[in-house]
Amino acid sequence: MTDIPPQIFLDNASTTRLRKEALDAMMPYLTESYGNPSSSHKMAKGPREAVKEARKKIADCLNASSSEIFFTSGGTESDNWALKSGAVSNPGKGRHVIVSAIEHHAIIESAKWMERNGFDVTFLPVDEFGLVDLKTLESAIREDTALVSVMTANNEIGTIEPIKEIGALCKEKGILFHTDAVQAFGHIHLDVKEMNIDMLSASGHKFGGPKGVGFLYVRKGIKLEPFMHGGAQENGERAGTTNVPGIVGMGVAAELSVAEIDEDTEYIQKLRDHCIQRISSEIEGAKLNGHPTQRLPGNVNFSFSGIGAMACGIPMLMNGNGMCVSTGSACAASSTEPSHVIMAIGVPKEMGNSTIRVTISRENTVEEIDRAVDVIKESVARLRAL
Numbered sequence: 528m529t530d531i532p533p534q535i536f537l538d539n540a541s542t543t544r545l546r547k548e549a550l551d552a553m554m555p556y557l558t559e560s561y562g563n564p565s566s567s568h569k570m571a572k573g574p575r576e577a578v579k580e581a582r583k584k585i586a587d588c589l590n591a592s593s594s595e596i597f598f599t600s601g602g603t604e605s606d607n608w609a610l611k612s613g614a615v616s617n618p619g620k621g622r623h624v625i626v627s628a629i630e631h632h633a634i635i636e637s638a639k640w641m642e643r644n645g646f647d648v649t650f651l652p653v654d655e656f657g658l659v660d661l662k663t664l665e666s667a668i669r670e671d672t673a674l675v676s677v678m679t680a681n682n683e684i685g686t687i688e689p690i691k692e693i694g695a696l697c698k699e700k701g702i703l704f705h706t707d708a709v710q711a712f713g714h715i716h717l718d719v720k721e722m723n724i725d726m727l728s729a730s731g732h733k734f735g736g737p738k739g740v741g742f743l744y745v746r747k748g749i750k751l752e753p754f755m756h757g758g759a760q761e762n763g764e765r766a767g768t769t770n771v772p773g774i775v776g777m778g779v780a781a782e783l784s785v786a787e788i789d790e791d792t793e794y795i796q797k798l799r800d801h802c803i804q805r806i807s808s809e810i811e812g813a814k815l816n817g818h819p820t821q822r823l824p825g826n827v828n829f830s831f832s833g834i835g836a837m838a839c840g841i842p843m844l845m846n847g848n849g850m851c852v853s854t855g856s857a858c859a860a861s862s863t864e865p866s867h868v869i870m871a872i873g874v875p876k877e878m879g880n881s882t883i884r885v886t887i888s889r890e891n892t893v894e895e896i897d898r899a900v901d902v903i904k905e906s907v908a909r910l911r912a913l
């Protein structure tokens with residue numbers, strides 16, 4: 528590893544630090560207790576019990592049952608599985624699928640694949656805040672609509688969607704409803720029954736668990752076509768030797784993060800609002816992206832006017848100053864294109880290119896936020912002066 532100076536990590540929507548409690552719980556399964564839970568001998572018992580316990584912990588976080596939780600390799604796999612298998616698991620319906628225009632690439636690219644393979648997909652527009660409108664959704668629903676997928680909260684702009692209402696509408700119409708809750712799980716309260724959710728994706732590393740492990744909640748009664756074929760793991764629904772350490776770590780992180788939601792929200796939201804307040808009042812031509820109140824506690828996303836072709840200078844200057852933040856565009860060598868999310872909420876291209884996302888965790892401090900705002904301010908001023 529090369530030495531890097533201390534960084535300020537404000538990119539918690541991209542990943543989070545593994546919690547110490549999760550690591551401690553994982554250690555035995557990375558060392559002494561290495562048995563395969565599917566084996567029939569004594570070395571299988573400990574790992575099998577540990578996986579069972581993790582499954583129960585996660586189910587409890589969602590008001591679900593253990594038998595409704597299926598472990599996967601992460602959010603991307605859960606999304607692929609739910610969309611592709613879900614769409615063919617609603618017999619009597621057709622081959623039409625609706626997804627919002629601001630879904631994560633795991634959903635957008637899966638939907639595009641489905642389009643190339645005989646499905647009809649509607650990419651549902653959102654309003655200027657990134658919200659899905661119920662009326663728009665209702666008018667997009669057809670006789671042959673088999674599945675709707677709308678994320679619980681957006682990873683770029685933090686907008687929290689009206690999931691409960693969308694779920695109720697789908698339920699009434701006999702349409703399967705999937706939600707990508709990768710940004711929401713462990714950060715806002717979720718209840719699959721109250722929110723009328725049929726399928727829900729989550730990922731360990733977005734809430735203090737390890738990378739490469741996630742789960743899909745599938746409501747009892749829905750028979751999903753397996754996505755990974757092979758052994759009989761996960762009740763025959765998802766083959767592959769069980770990732771015991773990953774699942775155990777994710778289970779601990781899930782239980783802790785859900786139990787701490789209220790306390791964390793209060794702290795993180797204060798930092799978020801302080802950050803938004805300072806940028807809005809101290810930088811002219813700063814536009815807050817996403818909804819002012821219906822947004823994730825730790826999400827800040829701004830676009831800046833008057834930077835134009837130098838847009839990629841913002842992340843460069845931020846990085847140069849030890850700030851780990853994310854941008855809202857793919858800064859390629861020669862050209863920039865705002866992300867599909869920034870485009871979908873109607874930010875003009877020129878402004879959309881200079882977008883910065885700051886995502887805050889319980890580990891960040893107000894000093895770090897202030898430092899980040901100072902650097903953003905300096906960067907914007909420098910680039911505008913060019």
Ligand SMILES: *Cc1c(COP(=O)(O)O)cnc(C)c1O
Pocket residue numbers: 540541600601602603604606631633678680681682707708709710730731733739740741
């Ligand atoms: C990170 C993320 C994913 C992908 O999850 P992985 O576990 O990294 O594959 C999917 N959807 C959303 C909204 C995400 O933020």
